[in-house]
C-alpha cells in the first residue's frame with residue numbers, strides 16, 4: 392500500500408497549522424484589546440453610573456435581573 396501522507400508531511404501540517412492558529416489567535420487578541428477603549432464608553436461613566444453600579448452589586452439585583460446579558464433571567 393502506498394503512503395499518501397508521509398511522516399514529514401504530517402509533521403509539517405501539525406506544526407504549520409499550529410503556528411498559523413497561534414498567529415491568528417494573537418492577531419485577534421491584539422485587535423480585541425485595541426478596541427476596548429472605544430467599546431467600553433469609559434468617557435461616559437459619570438458619578439451616577441458608578442452609584443447605580445454600587446446599588447446593583449450591593450443588593451444583588453444581578454441575582455434576578457440581567458444587564459447587558461449578565462445576570463439571572465428570573466425577573467424582567
Ligand code: HEC
Pocket residue numbers: 446447450451452453454455456465466467
Ligand atoms: C429576588 C429576585 C429579585 C431581586 C434580587 C431584584 N428584583 Fe427587581 N424584580 C424581580 C421580579 C420578579 C420583578 C417583576 C415583578 C412584577 O413584574 O410583578 C422585578 C421587577 C423589577 C423592576 C420593574 C421592571 C419592569 O420592567 O417593570 C425593576 C426596575 C427592578 N425589578 C429593579 C430591581 C433593582 C434595582 C434591584 C436591586 C436593588 C432588583 N430589582 C432586585 C425580582 C428581583
